[in-house]
Amino acid sequence: MVRDKNAVKINTADNVAVALETLQTGEICFGVALKEIIPAGHKFALSDIKKSEPIIKYGSPIGYATEGIALGEHVHSHNLRTSLGAIEAYEYNPGAKNASNGAQTKTFMGYKRKNGSVGIRNEVWVINTVGCVNKIAEKIVQKSADNVFTFVHPYGCSQLGDDHEYTQKILKGMVNHPNAAGVLVLGLGCENNHIEEFQGVLGEWDSERVKFLNAQDVADDVAAGVEIVHALVEYAQTFAREEIPVGELVLGLKCGGSDGFSGITANPLVGRLSDIVINHGGSCILTEVPEMFGAETLLMNRCVDENVFARSVSLINDFKEYFVRHGQEIYENPSPGNKEGGITTLEEKSLGCTQKGGTAEVVDVLDYGQTVKKPGLNLLQGPGNDIVAVTNLMAAGAHIVLFTTGRGTPLGAPVPTIKISSNSSLAMKKPNWIDFDAGVLLDGTSMDELGEKFFEYVLNVASGELAKNEENDYREISIFKDGVTL
Numbered sequence: 001m002v003r004d005k006n007a008v009k010i011n012t013a014d015n016v017a018v019a020l021e022t023l024q025t026g027e028i029c030f031g032v033a034l035k036e037i038i039p040a041g042h043k044f045a046l047s048d049i050k051k052s053e054p055i056i057k058y059g060s061p062i063g064y065a066t067e068g069i070a071l072g073e074h075v076h077s078h079n080l081r082t083s084l085g086a087i088e089a090y091e092y093n094p095g096a097k098n099a100s101n102g103a104q105t106k107t108f109m110g111y112k113r114k115n116g117s118v119g120i121r122n123e124v125w126v127i128n129t130v131g132c133v134n135k136i137a138e139k140i141v142q143k144s145a146d147n148v149f150t151f152v153h154p155y156g157c158s159q160l161g162d163d164h165e166y167t168q169k170i171l172k173g174m175v176n177h178p179n180a181a182g183v184l185v186l187g188l189g190c191e192n193n194h195i196e197e198f199q200g201v202l203g204e205w206d207s208e209r210v211k212f213l214n215a216q217d218v219a220d221d222v223a224a225g226v227e228i229v230h231a232l233v234e235y236a237q238t239f240a241r242e243e244i245p246v247g248e249l250v251l252g253l254k255c256g257g258s259d260g261f262s263g264i265t266a267n268p269l270v271g272r273l274s275d276i277v278i279n280h281g282g283s284c285i286l287t288e289v290p291e292m293f294g295a296e297t298l299l300m301n302r303c304v305d306e307n308v309f310a311r312s313v314s315l316i317n318d319f320k321e322y323f324v325r326h327g328q329e330i331y332e333n334p335s336p337g338n339k340e341g342g343i344t345t346l347e348e349k350s351l352g353c354t355q356k357g358g359t360a361e362v363v364d365v366l367d368y369g370q371t372v373k374k375p376g377l378n379l380l381q382g383p384g385n386d387i388v389a390v391t392n393l394m395a396a397g398a399h400i401v402l403f404t405t406g407r408g409t410p411l412g413a414p415v416p417t418i419k420i421s422s423n424s425s426l427a428m429k430k431p432n433w434i435d436f437d438a439g440v441l442l443d444g445t446s447m448d449e450l451g452e453k454f455f456e457y458v459l460n461v462a463s464g465e466l467a468k469n470e471e472n473d474y475r476e477i478s479i480f481k482d483g484v485t486l
């Protein structure tokens with residue numbers, strides 16, 4: 001990346017540069033006299049670009065010019081369109097891949113569970129099999145000790161096929177999540193996802209750690225729930241923090257409300273941290289499949305073998321078929337907020353988004369609701385919607401979600417959800433939302449220096465320091481739905 005005054009050229013092959021602040025007509029950057037105002041985060045042409053020629057950013061095409069674009073002109077939705085189209089065939093062209101050596105020795109202070117898993121929180125969770133008991137669960141939590149949480153949702157009944165399975169898989173991931181020292185599974189008694197059926201999905205469980213209650217089976221459901229939770233709180237108190245290798249850490253990678261700086265600052269910073277954690281033997285999870293469209297081959301060619309490559313192809317094309325099945329354009333993205341922040345096409349968004357995965361080899365591809373089994377970079381099937389994606393990452397086993405943003409969001413998952421701002425003005429404006437400012441990379445701080453600082457911060461959160469979503473008690477879930485409700 002090269003900076004000239006208040007603009008940056010990300011890759012030597014690029015024919016556009018990005019304004020770091022609003023630039024005025026006549027200003028000169030990279031030897032180019034600007035022909036119009038260029039808003040912060042937006043692009044301007046570094047050469048004359050003919051109609052139908054590709055626009056290059058991050059060293060890759062982000063679309064094509066719909067008209068001739070003169071040197072110094074603004075490049076955005078009025079003169080740039082996506083080149084994405086239908087489902088494609090792919091060829092495995094493996095390039096250089098950075099494999100984990102697992103040899104690093106950094107640690108954090110976590111909780112070792114009886115089954116050998118590791119948590120970074122020691123909470124008690126009330127997990128509802130069905131939305132009908134949401135309010136009962138909330139009352140149980142209100143009458144219980146601190147560090148007891150529930151996460152309302154509207155599902156668990158009147159669902160068919162895949163939707164029913166999606167609900168069960170996400171709830172299973174929550175029950176098994178090691179950040180919960182104890183879990184009360186709260187049911188109604190007549191729902192599709194009744195406790196006995198859910199137990200069959202759950203498989204084996206530790207009866208000390210996981211308790212069950214059907215609200216229809218007792219006279220005072222709240223009192224019965226509070227009594228069970230009290231016992232689970234006592235059980236949780238038998239655990240204490242101990243030194244844990246970073247190789248046990250699982251990080252979820254997410255972006256939301258991206259802007260023109262997300263692919264320059266926050267996403268590459270998370271990519272740097274992803275590489276660090278994977279080099280320690282840890283695991284990272286990259287999801288938001290629609291925001292891989294246009295950059296998917298960069299991930300495919302980092303797959304560890306042809307089997308993982310074939311599954312990554314299915315990951316991409318199956319999600320494109322989901323769009324087609326519903327009569328929607330595959331490239332119905334970026335969002336209005338993304339566009340206002342300077343992102344024009346899905347390719348541009350994806351090339352910035354996938355940088356969160358760093359440079360590590362892709363070791364596995366997970367279906368929606370599956371949990372991480374292999375250390376390294378994992379791709380996870382699921383949409384880009386913020387609350388659905390953070391829920392998906394948590395259920396896949398992420399101890400922490402690293403959430404980059406250029407626009408800002410208060411959203412939090414049931415696990416610590418660290419917000420990394422792509423620009424310093426957002427960090428200053430919303431200090432109650434933002435945990436870490438990546439915008440300082442635009443002010444001369446080096447990636448090496450900030451990467452190490454960010455790593456230490458993440459280890460502090462893993463060791464007990466609260467993320468802003470925890471301080472604010474912003475903890476939510478949402479489950480993917482794609483079918484009939486009875």
